[in-house]
Amino acid sequence: MKIFFLLIASLFFSAVAYAHGISEADKQAMIDGGNLRYIWLGATHMLSGYDHLLFLFGVVFFLTTTKDIIKFVTIFTIGHSITLIFATFMGINANYYLIDAVIAISVIYKAFDNNKGFGNYLGVKSPNLLVMVLLFGLIHGFGLSTRLQQLPLGEQNWDMLLRIISFNVGVELGQIIALIFMLVVLTQWRKRKSFLRLSKVTNHALMFAGFMLLLMQLHGYLHTTNEEEFGFNKDAHQHIHMDMEAKQKEYIYDSL
Known part of the structure; x- marks a missing residue:
């Protein structure tokens, strides 16, 4: 059990350390690989984008x-x-931390709406869902854009546009793969009695996950805007999380 919690902690700190960075190796791969590399990065970014996937899961x-x-x-x-x-x-x-904080709020919102929170707790009619999904989609796209702008996109407008579109195509391919998996799981689960019994609990868990993501992004924002107050800059802060992750992994290996 101790090892399990250490693994969860390791994943959390890894997400904090790498959520907003594009490595130099990835940047060089983009230069060398051309548009196909941008498609690949878009797909893998969506498949590893836990905030986007949680919102999509709530939608469907x-x-x-x-x-x-x-x-x-x-x-x-x-x-x-x-x-x-x-x-x-x-x-x-x-x-990007503020944008991702709003994305985390979108996860909370959708789970709250799924549990009929507007009617049951606020006594009001929930906003038009199609409009809200479009609005949050615009915000999710802005979050994806902050990542893409860290990559070398070229100086010529045509080359830049092709790379942006390639990345977007990859994002959509990754979304389709994730969506198929979600629908298979949900379709099978709906056939069981546990779905009705646990659906509300699942959406409460989704709200909690969104809340934790929100805290994580606000935590990152504070470090980017108040570096002196915290005593170290954001790069040093990232290295601290990476060191913590390395120590956790070392402990896990020793335990095994």
Whole structure:
């Protein structure tokens, strides 16, 4: 059990350390590999983007018809494609921790909505879901754009646009792969009695995960804006988390 918790802690600190960075090796691979590399990075980034996937999971959680799934996934895709392409091409940027904090809020929002929180707790009608999914899609795309802008996109507008579109294509491919897995799991789970019994608990867990992500992003934001107050800069802070992760791994290996 101790080893299990250490593994979870290791994953958490790893996410903190690497959530906003593009390694130099990845940057060089992008230069050498061309547009196909951007497609690959877009796909892998989506498949490892726990915040995007948690929101998508919340969106499709209660959707049972193909028509509804296509409608909501399409509107989410349109939203994040618009801001991903436009913000990257125009060089519009913002503090990535704040953007990701809003993405974490989107996870909390969708889980809260799934549990009929607006009616049960606030006594109001929930906002139009299609509009909210589009709005959060725009924000998710802006978050993806902050990552893409860390990569070498070239100086020529045409080359830059092709690389941005390639990355976006990869994101959509990764989303399709993740969506298929989610739908298979949900379809099988809905056949069991436990689905109705545990669906509310699952969405509470989704809210908790979103809340933890929100705290993590606000924690990162404070370190980027108040480096002197914390006594070390964000690079030193990242190295501290990496050192902690290394020590945890060393302890795990020793325990085994």
